[in-house]
Amino acid sequence: MLTQLGMKRKAAKRMRVAYPCRVCKQDCLQGQDSVQCDGCESWMHTHCIQMTKNQLDTFTVNQHFNFFCLQCSMDATGSFNCRASLARIASHVPPAPPVDATSHDPDVDANHLPDIQAIREQAESERNLLSFYNVVLPPIDWYTTDHIDVDQTSVEMLRKHCSWLLARFTPVTTTGDGNCMYRAISYALFGTQSHHVHLRLLCCIELLANRSFYDSTCSQFYEPYKADPELVLQDYETYVVETVKDGADADMLTILCISSVVHKPIQTHWPITVRPGKSSPFTKLVTGRDVSTLQPIHILWTVSHFDPRRKEVVINHFVPLIDGPVNPASPIISPVEEHDTAPEVVVVQDEDNNDEKPCADGEPLPLKFLTTKECVEFVSGNTACPVRDEVPAGRYFCFVLVTFCITVDIVVACIFFFDFLDFMK
Numbered sequence: 434m435l436t437q438l439g440m441k442r443k444a445a446k447r448m449r450v451a452y453p454c455r456v457c458k459q460d461c462l463q464g465q466d467s468v469q470c471d472g473c474e475s476w477m478h479t480h481c482i483q484m485t486k487n488q489l490d491t492f493t494v495n496q497h498f499n500f501f502c503l504q505c506s507m508d509a510t511g512s513f514n515c516r517a518s519l520a521r522i523a524s525h526v527p528p529a530p531p532v533d534a535t536s537h538d539p540d541v542d543a544n545h546l547p548d549i550q551a552i553r554e555q556a557e558s559e560r561n562l563l564s565f566y567n568v569v570l571p572p573i574d575w576y577t578t579d580h581i582d583v584d585q586t587s588v589e590m591l592r593k594h595c596s597w598l599l600a601r602f603t604p605v606t607t608t609g610d611g612n613c614m615y616r617a618i619s620y621a622l623f624g625t626q627s628h629h630v631h632l633r634l635l636c637c638i639e640l641l642a643n644r645s646f647y648d649s650t651c652s653q654f655y656e657p658y659k660a661d662p663e664l665v666l667q668d669y670e671t672y673v674v675e676t677v678k679d680g681a682d683a684d685m686l687t688i689l690c691i692s693s694v695v696h697k698p699i700q701t702h703w704p705i706t707v708r709p710g711k712s713s714p715f716t717k718l719v720t721g722r723d724v725s726t727l728q729p730i731h732i733l734w735t736v737s738h739f740d741p742r743r744k745e746v747v748i749n750h751f752v753p754l755i756d757g758p759v760n761p762a763s764p765i766i767s768p769v770e771e772h773d774t775a776p777e778v779v780v781v782q783d784e785d786n787n788d789e790k791p792c793a794d795g796e797p798l799p800l801k802f803l804t805t806k807e808c809v810e811f812v813s814g815n816t817a818c819p820v821r822d823e824v825p826a827g828r829y830f831c832f833v834l835v836t837f838c839i840t841v842d843i844v845v846a847c848i849f850f851f852d853f854l855d856f857m858k
């Protein structure tokens with residue numbers, strides 16, 4: 434893009450034509466801080482568009498940064514055009530090689546290699562533009578939607594394979610257009626799918642700006658993924674090329690990326706048990722960079738279609754799981770209730786709209802957790818059971834607050850780790 438410095442280079446051209454500011458209609462003169470739109474090529478005085486000196490300097494120093502005027506940055510609804518921004522990043526991805534290419538010509542192959550640096554520079558430019566126009570995600574607005582479009586396909590599948598999830602969550606329909614992961618997160622956070630393009634754009638920017646966290650060949654790659662030999666992921670460059678395309682499928686790297694972007698952990702649920710007692714590599718509590726809260730967003734892998742050839746359903750679709758059972762009359766699963774001597778048990782649900790860690794009254798056991806069986810033993814009077822130091826990542830869990838009345842005056846409250854997988858055994 435061209436700023437006032439660039440104008441000097443265009444001095445010859447300036448001699449022949451005028452450069453009226455598209456805002457105030459006065460000429461942008463030599464020596465006046467001005468900037469040219471890379472879309473409509475109009476010039477504008479920086480003071481006419483409230484561009485600060487620092488912002489102008491950023492554009493000037495980074496020659497690969499584009500500037501688009503307000504008119505060229507917005508879509509028909511008057512919102513920042515995230516789709517166009519994404520398309521500018523994707524424009525640096527070379528076309529795929531012809532499908533009928535039978536030989537591997539190194540020269541042809543080289544033409545189709547992605548130029549990750551060019552893609553990253555465009556992503557930096559888009560980030561700068563978002564910042565200039567102060568385009569941010571809306572504030573989190575959980576579950577204010579009056580009408581919930583329950584995803585019946587997921588309900589049927591969960592009834593068959595993972596009914597405990599239905600006791601706690603409602604799966605909500607998302608459009609299956611390749612953007613379903615972004616749609617699911619958008620719905621879970623804002624009660625609408627409509628921010629899915631914005632989320633994808635932010636993911637692309639995040640992914641390109643912090644390669645070492647997302648590239649499995651780097652030593653700083655996300656540890657829990659690195660530690661799971663069963664989790665097969667795309668290589669970084671292939672993943673970048675896919676992610677920058679609107680409508681391209683998501684995977685566990687996307688979950689990691691979105692978690693970083695929205696600063697929240699994401700708990701994914703793969704609904705079908707492959708080996709009893711063992712979690713799927715697609716069931717994980719994923720915590721991205723700079724995640725500041727503990728309350729996860731719950732996402733379900735669900736049925737995308739039926740494969741008639743293999744006569745089985747294909748699970749390649751995502752829907753959000755929002756708090757509350759599908760049927761409000763469904764009881765919350767609680768193993769302790771089966772015991773006559775059980776004290777009062779309150780399941781602490783993720784319903785704190787303040788987005789803060791669940792907090793128990795009384796004296797909690799900080800960082801100490803028990804499995805369900807251990808909980809039952811504990812509350813049945815056998816207090817000699819071992820206490821775990823941390824919650825195993827990727828398990829189905831919630832916290833259970835148990836209060837004991839030791840005497841009339843002494844009430845003790847503890848938080849236990851409630852492990853559904855252990856319970857279901």
Ligand SMILES: [Zn+2]
Nearest residue numbers: 454457478481
């Ligand atoms: Zn002006």
Ligand SMILES: [Zn+2]
Nearest residue numbers: 470473502505
């Ligand atoms: Zn323009």
